Amino acid sequence: MNQPISLTVNGDSRRTEAATIAALVRELGLKPEKVAVERNGEIAPRSTLEDVALSDGDTLEIVHFVGGGSVDAPDDTSADDSWEVAGHRFNSRLIVGTGKYKDFAQNAAAVEAAGAEIVTVAVRRVNVSDPSQPVLMDHIDPKKVTYLPNTAGCFTAEDAIRTLRLAREAGGWDLVKLEVLGEAKTLYPNMVETIRACEVLAKEGFKPMVYCTDDPIAAQQLEEAGAVAIMPLGAPIGSGLGIQNRVTIRLIVEGAKVPVLVDAGVGTASDAAVAMELGCDGVLMNTAIAEAKDPIRMARAMKLAVEAGREAYLAGRMGRRKYADPSSPLAGLI
Numbered sequence: 603m604n605q606p607i608s609l610t611v612n613g614d615s616r617r618t619e620a621a622t623i624a625a626l627v628r629e630l631g632l633k634p635e636k637v638a639v640e641r642n643g644e645i646a647p648r649s650t651l652e653d654v655a656l657s658d659g660d661t662l663e664i665v666h667f668v669g670g671g672s673v674d675a676p677d678d679t680s681a682d683d684s685w686e687v688a689g690h691r692f693n694s695r696l697i698v699g700t701g702k703y704k705d706f707a708q709n710a711a712a713v714e715a716a717g718a719e720i721v722t723v724a725v726r727r728v729n730v731s732d733p734s735q736p737v738l739m740d741h742i743d744p745k746k747v748t749y750l751p752n753t754a755g756c757f758t759a760e761d762a763i764r765t766l767r768l769a770r771e772a773g774g775w776d777l778v779k780l781e782v783l784g785e786a787k788t789l790y791p792n793m794v795e796t797i798r799a800c801e802v803l804a805k806e807g808f809k810p811m812v813y814c815t816d817d818p819i820a821a822q823q824l825e826e827a828g829a830v831a832i833m834p835l836g837a838p839i840g841s842g843l844g845i846q847n848r849v850t851i852r853l854i855v856e857g858a859k860v861p862v863l864v865d866a867g868v869g870t871a872s873d874a875a876v877a878m879e880l881g882c883d884g885v886l887m888n889t890a891i892a893e894a895k896d897p898i899r900m901a902r903a904m905k906l907a908v909e910a911g912r913e914a915y916l917a918g919r920m921g922r923r924k925y926a927d928p929s930s931p932l933a934g935l936i
Contacts (some may be wrong), residue, residue: 607658624651627664637664638772640764645771665725665768683912685883687861688777688809688830690748694719695878696908697750697863699888703897706741712891713742715901720748722779722886724755725769744773750811752779757792759799766808778803779833781813789839789866793820797827804828813865816846818853821862831860833886836877837867840889844873848880855881871900871907878911879919 606617609626620626623646624634639646640663646654684693698718703709713721721742751769753762759782766778782799784792791814803810804827811831812824821832834854837843844867845851855862861883868874868887877885885908894900 607656607660609656609659610661612662612664618656621655622652623654623656623662626656626662627651630664632664636772638768639664640768645767648771663768665772683916685861687811687883690777692719692748694905694908695884695912696874696905697722697884697886698891698901699886700724700738700742701754701888702892706736706738708897709738709892710741712897712901713747715898715905716891717905718747720750722750722752722754722888725751725753725765725772748777749773749775750777750779751775753781753799755783756781757783757785757795759795759802762795762799763802766803766810767806770808776807777809777830778811779813780810780829791815791835793817793823797823800824800827800829811863816850816854818850818857821854821858825858825860829860831883832858832862833865834862835866836864836873839866841867842869842890843867844869845876845880848876851877851882852880868904871903874904874907875911875914878908879914881915884908 606619609616609618618626618629620629623639623641627634627637627639634651635648638648639651641654642661682693684691685695694717696716696718697720698713698716699722700709701724703712723738751766751773753765756762756765762780762782766780769775769778780796780799780803782792782795784790793815796812796814800810800812809830810828811833812829813833813835814820814824816834821834824832832854834851836845836851845864846867851864863884863886864877864882865886868877868885868890870890874885874887887904891897891900891904
């Protein structure tokens with residue numbers, strides 16, 4: 603029998619006789635093939651977990667989310683209105699978040715009602731005290747819906763990079779959502795840290811879709827740094843204020859060579875329609891659906907709004923005039 607050693611696992615002290623990381627993971631009631639593990643600040647590749655020996659004083663982080671979905675391009679794309687990001691093709695232009703719902707079942711129902719093909723997911727520690735607790739994947743199948751790991755809650759480039767490295771180890775993802783926040787009050791992006799993280803991630807083979815300010819210059823810098831999609835805020839995260847600066851969003855759309863999606867600030871269906879009428883490729887939202895009095899009904903409304911806004915953009919709106927212009931000719935009146 604091995605001598606007990608002391609470890610720090612997901613922030614908590616633990617005594618164990620496990621000799622390897624894999625043995626520890628199984629001791630916790632988890633499966634080694636369904637987690638990612640960081641040991642003393644370095645990711646332990648899943649293929650080595652059976653062999654990596656534990657030492658007294660080791661610090662481990664164990665996170666989960668496994669698999670990853672993708673939507674294949676249809677055979678005939680000549681008549682569809684699908685969109686593509688970094689080689690992944692989607693039909694729905696509505697991306698739904700996975701926070702703030704009363705439970706996972708409601709979240710899954712909202713995703714279905716929205717017709718969403720992508721959901722954003724946060725990378726979080728496994729609950730080692732109760733590994734049997736339900737997880738998102740029990741309700742939203744990553745083989746049917748694309749998981750987009752994000753860096754929600756990260757305030758430095760280093761934290762964001764570390765989070766996405768763990769996400770890739772857990773599920774093999776390369777398409778990810780990057781956000782690096784400036785401070786907790788406004789949740790506005792720190793663009794210096796965001797661009798720095800984007801450069802590192804792109805060099806490591808990630809395909810970052812990047813949350814950013816509604817600044818055309820910053821958007822251009824992100825493209826140069828390797829962003830595969832630009833995601834300017836419409837208004838502060840969770841505010842529901844709608845798109846506050848249509849001019850700069852439109853400038854970003856006109857200047858971008860990659861997809862542009864409004865991320866944050868949408869409050870109701872008309873906000874989503876406005877984003878699409880500006881020419882955005884899609885809209886990402888969470889709170890607007892999750893905190894509605896009837897989230898499932900709001901999810902359906904958002905689906906219709908995104909579709910209507912896209913149709914209006916493709917149709918081309920009428921020009922604005924300073925004065926009235928009658929629909930019926932005035933000549934020939936009785």
